[in-house]
Each structure stands twice: as C-alpha cells, then as structure tokens.
Amino acid sequence: MELETLLLSRIQFAANISFHILFPTITIALGWVLLFFKLRYNRTGEERWMEAYRFWVKIFALSFAMGVVSGITMSFQFGTNWPGFMEKVGNIAGPLLAYEIMTAFFLEAVFLGIMLFGFSRVPNWVHTLATFLVAFGTMMSAFWIIVLNSWMHTPQGFEMIDGVAHATDWSAIIFNPSMPYRFTHMVLASFLTVSFLIAGVSAFRWLIGGRTEGVRVAMKSAIVAAALLIPVQILVGDFHGLNTKEYQPAKVAAMEGNWETSTGVPLILFAIPDEEARENRFEIGIPKLASFILTHDWNGEVQGLNDFVSEDGEVLHPRVSPVFWSFRVMVGTGLLMLLVSWSATYTIMRRKRGVEGLPKPMLYALVGMSFSGWLATLAGWYTTEIGRQPWLVQGVMTTKEAVADVPAPMVLTTLIAYLVVYAGLLTAYIFVIFYLARKTSRGEDIGTQIAPSPAAAPKAMPAE
Amino acid sequence: MNYFGDPTIWLPFVFAALMGVSILIYVILDGFDLGVGVLFPFANNDEKDKMIASIGPFWDANETWLVLAVGLLLVAFPSAHGAILTALYLPVAIMLIGLILRGVAFEFRAKAPAPHKRLWNNAFFAGSLMTSLSQGFMLGMYVMGLEWTLANVGFAILTAVFLTVGYSFIGATWIIHKTSARLQAKAVEWAKGGIWGLVLGIGAISLATPFVSTRIFDKWFSWPEALYLSPLPILSAVLVGWLWSMLRKMPYAEDRRSWQPFAGATALWVMAFGGMAYSFYPYVVPEQITIYEAASAPESLFIILIGTCIVLPTIMGYTILSYVIFRGKATELRYD
Numbered sequence: 001m002e003l004e005t006l007l008l009s010r011i012q013f014a015a016n017i018s019f020h021i022l023f024p025t026i027t028i029a030l031g032w033v034l035l036f037f038k039l040r041y042n043r044t045g046e047e048r049w050m051e052a053y054r055f056w057v058k059i060f061a062l063s064f065a066m067g068v069v070s071g072i073t074m075s076f077q078f079g080t081n082w083p084g085f086m087e088k089v090g091n092i093a094g095p096l097l098a099y100e101i102m103t104a105f106f107l108e109a110v111f112l113g114i115m116l117f118g119f120s121r122v123p124n125w126v127h128t129l130a131t132f133l134v135a136f137g138t139m140m141s142a143f144w145i146i147v148l149n150s151w152m153h154t155p156q157g158f159e160m161i162d163g164v165a166h167a168t169d170w171s172a173i174i175f176n177p178s179m180p181y182r183f184t185h186m187v188l189a190s191f192l193t194v195s196f197l198i199a200g201v202s203a204f205r206w207l208i209g210g211r212t213e214g215v216r217v218a219m220k221s222a223i224v225a226a227a228l229l230i231p232v233q234i235l236v237g238d239f240h241g242l243n244t245k246e247y248q249p250a251k252v253a254a255m256e257g258n259w260e261t262s263t264g265v266p267l268i269l270f271a272i273p274d275e276e277a278r279e280n281r282f283e284i285g286i287p288k289l290a291s292f293i294l295t296h297d298w299n300g301e302v303q304g305l306n307d308f309v310s311e312d313g314e315v316l317h318p319r320v321s322p323v324f325w326s327f328r329v330m331v332g333t334g335l336l337m338l339l340v341s342w343s344a345t346y347t348i349m350r351r352k353r354g355v356e357g358l359p360k361p362m363l364y365a366l367v368g369m370s371f372s373g374w375l376a377t378l379a380g381w382y383t384t385e386i387g388r389q390p391w392l393v394q395g396v397m398t399t400k401e402a403v404a405d406v407p408a409p410m411v412l413t414t415l416i417a418y419l420v421v422y423a424g425l426l427t428a429y430i431f432v433i434f435y436l437a438r439k440t441s442r443g444e445d446i447g448t449q450i451a452p453s454p455a456a457a458p459k460a461m462p463a464e
Numbered sequence: 465m466n467y468f469g470d471p472t473i474w475l476p477f478v479f480a481a482l483m484g485v486s487i488l489i490y491v492i493l494d495g496f497d498l499g500v501g502v503l504f505p506f507a508n509n510d511e512k513d514k515m516i517a518s519i520g521p522f523w524d525a526n527e528t529w530l531v532l533a534v535g536l537l538l539v540a541f542p543s544a545h546g547a548i549l550t551a552l553y554l555p556v557a558i559m560l561i562g563l564i565l566r567g568v569a570f571e572f573r574a575k576a577p578a579p580h581k582r583l584w585n586n587a588f589f590a591g592s593l594m595t596s597l598s599q600g601f602m603l604g605m606y607v608m609g610l611e612w613t614l615a616n617v618g619f620a621i622l623t624a625v626f627l628t629v630g631y632s633f634i635g636a637t638w639i640i641h642k643t644s645a646r647l648q649a650k651a652v653e654w655a656k657g658g659i660w661g662l663v664l665g666i667g668a669i670s671l672a673t674p675f676v677s678t679r680i681f682d683k684w685f686s687w688p689e690a691l692y693l694s695p696l697p698i699l700s701a702v703l704v705g706w707l708w709s710m711l712r713k714m715p716y717a718e719d720r721r722s723w724q725p726f727a728g729a730t731a732l733w734v735m736a737f738g739g740m741a742y743s744f745y746p747y748v749v750p751e752q753i754t755i756y757e758a759a760s761a762p763e764s765l766f767i768i769l770i771g772t773c774i775v776l777p778t779i780m781g782y783t784i785l786s787y788v789i790f791r792g793k794a795t796e797l798r799y800d
Contacts, residue, residue: 072563083546086545087542107782404550432572
C-alpha cells in the first residue's frame with residue numbers, strides 16, 4: 001500500500017511538473033521578446049513591431065494563465081503529497097520559495113494587468129515599463145525556483161540538527177555548484193522554445209496567406225535568434241554535463257548507459273539498457289569518445305553504474321532506461337534544431353530576400369518544429385530529475401522519506417482528475433494558438449479581449 | 465539578533481500575523497472575483513462580458529495572495545502545513561482543479577472561437593463554484609479541528625454553502641460599484657439575496673466554534689475578555705443593518721455611494737476574520753499545534769522577514785496603483 005502511494009504520488013508530481021514547465025518555458029523568454037518588439041516599436045515607430053507585439057502578447061497571456069494555475073497546484077502538492085520534504089529541509093526551501101512569491105509572483109501578476117489592458121490608459125513609457133517588469137518578474141521566478149531545484153541536486157551551506165536541515169551560509173545555498181549551469185541551460189531552453197514557436201506559428205501564418213509585415217519581422221527575428229542560440233546551448237549543456245559528472249556521477253553513468261568503471265569509455269549512440277542483467281543489448285558506440293567528452297582525455301576514467309550498488313545489494317543509482325533515452329531525445333532534438341535554424345538562416349541571408357526566400361518545405365519544417373522546444377525541455381527535465389533518484393535531496397533525503405501517508409486510491413483519484421484536466425487544456429491551448437493564427441491571417445481584428453457580440457451595439461448600452 | 469527579546473516568541477507571532485493578513489486580503493480580493501464567477505449563470509451574455517471586464521485586470525494578483533498565505537504557512541510553520549494539507553487532501557484537489565478551470569477560462573473565453581465561448585463560460589462558473597465551495601468546506605473542517613467525522617463533514621458542507629453565498633455577496637457589491645444601469649440594478653438584487661448567506665454563515669461559525677473547544681468557550685465567555693470581544697458582534701450587526709438599508713434604496717442618483725456596499729462588505733469580512741483569529745490564537749492546527757511549536761528555525765524566519773519588510777509595502781503600493789489605473793466603471797477590455 002505504502003509503495004503504491006509512493007509510485008502514484010511520483011507519477012502525479014511528474015504529471016504536474018511536466019504540464020507546468022511547458023508554460024514558464026514559454027513565458028520566461030516570450031516576456032523579453034515582447035519587450036524587444038515594444039522597444040523596436042518605440043524606436044522606429046513602425047506599426048509592424050506593434051503588430052507582432054499585439055499577436056504574441058495574447059499567446060503570452062494564455063501561457064501565463066496556464067503557468068499560474070498549474071504552478072499553484074505545485075505549491076499545494078508539497079503539503080498534500082510530500083510533507084516530509086518541508087519538514088526536513090523547510091528551513092532552506094522555505095525562504096527560497098517565499099522570495100519567489102514576494103519578488104516575482106506579485107510583480108508579474110500586477111503588471112500583467114497593465115501590460116495587457118493598460119495600453120490606452122497609461123503613458124507609453126509606463127506600458128513599456130510594465131512589459132519590462134513582467135519579463136523581469138518571470139525571470140526572477142525562474143531564478144528562485146532553479147536555485148531551490150539546483151540546491152536539491154547539489155546541496156551545500158547547511159548543517160543537520162536532529163534530522164532537520166539548518167542554513168549556515170545563504171550565499172553558498174543560493175550559489176550552489178550546479179545553479180549557474182542549470183539556470184543558464186533553462187533560460188536558453190526557454191529562448192529556443194520561444195524562437196521555434198514564433199518561427200513555426202509565423203511560418204504557418206505565412207503559408208496560409210497571412211503575409212503581413214508583423215509576421216515577417218517576427219519570423220525573421222525568431223529564426224536568427226534560434227540559429228545564434230542553439231550552439232551556445234550545446235556548449236552550456238556540455239558544461240552542465242561536466243558539472244553533473246563531478247557532483248552526481250550516478251546520473252551521468254545512467255545518461256551514458258555505462259555500467260562498469262573503466263578507461264577509454266565509448267560514447268554509446270544506441271543501446272537497450274537491461275536492468276536485470278546489468279548490461280546493454282544491441283550497443284552501438286564510438287570508441288573512447290565518452291571518455292574524451294567527459295574528461296577531455298581519450299583514456300580518462302569514467303565511473304560506471306555498478307559503483308552505485310551498496311554491499312547488501314541496494315541500488316543507489318536511478319533507473320537507467322528513462323534517463324538514457326530522455327537524454328538521447330534531448331540531444332537529438334537539439335541537433336535537429338541546429339540543422340533547421342542554420343539552414344533557414346543561411347537561406348534568408350544568402351538570397352537577401354529575407355523570409356520571402358524560404359522554400360515551402362522549409363516552412364513546413366518550421367511549422368512541424370513549433371513545439372520542438374517543449375520536447376527537448378521535457379526530455380532534459382526527465383534526464384536531470386529521474387537521474388537524481390533515489391534521492392530527493394542528493395545525499396540528504398530520499399524521495400520515499402518525503403511522501404505523505406495518504407491512501408493510494410485517493411492519490412489515484414486526484415491523479416486521474418489532473419490528467420483529464422491537463423489533457424483537455426493542452427489540446428485547447430494548442431488549438432487556440434493556431435486558431436488565433438488563422439484568424440489574424442484572415443485579417444480579422446483580435447485586438448479585443450472581450451469581443452462584443454453582434455447584439456450589443458453601443459446604442460443598446462446607454463451606460464457606456 | 466536578540467534586539468527585541470526572544471525571537472522564538474515574537475517571530476512566530478509576526479509570521480502568524482502576516483499569514484493572517486494575507487488570508488484576509490485574499491478572502492476579500494479573490495472573494496469578490498470568485499463571487500462574480502458564482503453569479504455568472506444569472507447574467508446574460510453581454511452582462512457576462514461586463515462582469516469579466518470588471519475583474520480582468522485584477523484577478524491574477526488577487527489570487528496571488530492565496531499563494532502568499534500558503535507559502536507563509538509552508539515556510540513559517542512547515543509541520544502545520546503538512547498536517548493541514550494532508551488532512552484536507554480531497555477538498556484541496558477540488559479547489560486546485562477549480563482554480564485551474566477558472567484561471568484559464570478568462571483567457572480561453574476571449575480567444576477561442578465564438579461557439580466555444582459558452583463552454584468556457586461554463587468552465588469559469590464551474591471553476592469559481594468549485595473553488596468557493598471547497599474553500600468553505602475547508603474552513604468548516606478547520607474550525608472543527610480537521611477531524612473527518614460525519615457531523616463535522618455535515619457542518620463543513622454548511623460552511624461551504626455559506627462561504628459561497630458570502631463570496632457572491634461581496635462579488636455583487638463589486639459589480640454594483642463597477643457597472644451601471646441594468647446590470648447594476650441586477651447586482652443590487654443579488655447583493656440583497658446574498659447578505660443573508662453571509663449573516664447565517666458568520667452566525668453558524670460563531671455558534672459552533674465555542675462548542676467545539678472549551679478553551680475557546682472560556683475565551684469568549686469570561687470577564688473581562690468578553691468585553692474586548694463585544695465590539696465585533698455589535699459592529700457586525702450595525703454593518704449588516706447599514707448595508708441592508710442602503711441596498712434597499714440603491715441605486716442613488718448620479719451613482720452616489722456605489723462604492724459603499726463593497727466597503728461595508730469588506731468591513732464585515734474583517735470583523736468575522738478578526739473574531740476567528742482571536743479565537744484560534746495561538747493554535748495553527750486547532751487544539752493540536754501552536755504557532756510556537758510549528759515555527760521554523762529563527763534564522764530562516766529572520767531571512768524571510770527582512771525581505772518581507774521591504775517587499776510587502778512595495779506589493780501593496782503597486783497593487784493600489786493597478787486599482788487606480790483601472791478605476792471607474794468597467795469598460796471593454798482591449799489589448800490596445
């Protein structure tokens with residue numbers, strides 16, 4: 001019974017966080033993109049930048065609402081499903097979460113109202129400032145939550161007194177060893193997700209005939225941004241991997257599918273890890289490359305998974321297959337992003353015709369990759385989070401220790417309810433994005449949030 | 465750190481007060497916009513748009529006070545946070561799904577194709593209702609000491625209904641202030657209907673509370689404590705009388721006093737909340753865990769307090785700013 005509760009609680013948390021992370025992944029970067037559009041408009045006075053702003057601010061509002069509501073769910077689940085977590089490390093997690101709420105949530109929530117509906121009510125500079133504050137607040141929110149998450153991976157700056165963590169050094173807690181890598185990696189992931197989303201939706205609008213100036217500038221900005229950022233992301237990802245190898249070698253061993261500690265380890269491209277036999281089947285690898293990437297020495301020693309089995313047979317490394325595969329999905333998606341964004345940028349630059357020069361197959365490829373950022377982010381998230389198991393806080397507490405003693409059927413009931421709601425909302429979200437794209441391409445006004453119905457002619461409402 | 469006496473005494477008290485203020489601000493602010501959602505089925509389509517427009521720029525920030533209140537519970541009293549939320553596992557889940565449906569409905573109803581709008585209107589109503597009912601249910605269970613017995617659940621169902629009616633009352637007073645003409649007249653009728661729910665709800669909790677706990681009973685009915693407490697029921701009764709006489713004559717010429725029902729409703733919430741806070745102090749889990757037992761380590765609380773002293777006034781400041789920017793009657797919400 002207890003085990004079922006643990007498994008179901010883990011699935012429920014995984015479902016919640018997977019759903020939640022999709023939307024901050026968009027809003028973190030989209031806030032700054034909107035600020036960019038707004039600043040371009042302020043400087044040039046060209047209506048096309050405002051057109052791009054007006055379209056994407058709607059996607060922002062929608063994504064923001066989805067992120068807020070699923071984020072509230074997360075904050076409650078600490079208490080409903082994982083009370084052990086706060087009881088043991090609450091002295092550290094608490095202040096970090098409190099700072100997130102106080103410095104980020106209110107800032108975003110209040111200025112979002114002004115950003116969305118205040119354009120005609122406040123001076124232009126206040127509206128620009130509100131856009132900045134929303135972008136800044138979203139970034140702050142990401143910062144605090146990643147500080148906490150990173151601390152759970154690489155905890156430091158605390159001491160244990162009677163089984164409860166007490167902070168001893170806040171700067172060590174905040175600037176924990178994996179935080180800079182994780183934060184940079186996540187922010188870049190957000191910018192790439194947004195770049196491909198804007199490029200994809202703009203390509204869609206372009207294909208169905210909505211070839212306005214606003215679509216043109218948005219698409220070009222997005223493609224060029226993606227091309228510039230993807231190599232940076234690959235580099236940062238590599239540094240992040242080296243950092244993980246230092247602090248969480250079991251995770252890296254699972255990512256690589258490497259069972260035995262040895263030198264000159266090959267980079268495995270494909271394999272089916274077999275947990276029972278503790279070996280890989282159908283392994284295809286490049287000799288010595290993993291050693292070179294991880295140690296920068298062709299014959300460097302890399303720790304294997306068998307090092308993380310205790311003498312009495314307890315397995316202290318994560319399950320291999322999900323980590324191994326999600327890592328490959330992330331890297332594969334990243335390489336595809338590199339290919340598509342570079343060839344699209346090359347086409348735009350070479351023919352000097354801007355986005356007019358993009359051939360149809362390339363536009364279709366961009367549409368197809370609209371949500372590639374989500375795929376890569378989720379895969380990366382699974383790699384790092386499943387890779388942490390069985391630890392919840394590395395070396396401090398296991399996931400099992402934190403779970404609430406709630407009856408399994410109750411967890412199952414709420415899990416099913418969440419899954420139904422999430423599936424419905426995700427469908428609606430993607431549908432509405434493309435619906436708005438079609439609608440603007442037909443030249444219809446989507447400037448109104450509350451569209452008056454035909455019956456409500458101004459005369460019928462003397463109150464106005 | 466020892467400037468103000470023993471920090472293990474005053475820090476938990478300060479955080480309990482901060483949490484109380486957050487909950488109070490939450491039930492007033494999200495109370496009125498949840499109430500607007502509960503009243504949704506009674507309005508026609510144009511009125512629905514007006515009602516949404518009256519809360520559109522505010523609801524998100526209003527809801528954030530709930531996150532702050534639960535966040536403060538989480539950070540300041542972690543063991544109480546776990547005890548309360550695991551005891552209320554199911555109503556919390558219902559509330560969360562309600563908040564999800566409602567929060568996204570704001571966006572979707574405005575952006576989805578016209579035929580889908582009805583669906584999202586229903587989601588907005590259902591979400592608001594689920595949230596209000598489950599919050600009322602949790603309030604009842606909390607008053608009863610978080611024990612799942614048949615009698616307690618029955619009481620909690622009662623408070624669920626009363627809180628929902630109470631929210632719709634403050635929601636109606638908000639609409640009175642933010643709209644005019646027919647919708648305003650309708651809202652006056654809603655408020656007249658809703659005030660009784662509020663009176664019954666406050667009454668039910670006031671009657672039940674002292675009988676659940678002898679400690680609270682003694683606190684209420686002993687001299688001179690009863691004297692300190694007496695302004696609450698007296699003022700509440702006066703407020704209800706004032707609200708009732710005002711609502712009967714509304715609307716006044718040239719829209720005078722349209723903000724007063726909302727102010728009166730807010731004052732009534734403050735009274736009710738003050739009474740509850742007075743009764744339950746110093747417990748955070750009724751009759752089980754006091755704020756002093758549940759408090760986090762002083763060094764962690766101190767870190768948060770420093771930030772709070774700077775940030776909270778700032779938050780208050782820009783919250784007021786946004787209410788000033790969007791003051792006056794609700795108009796069509798436009799992105800440009």
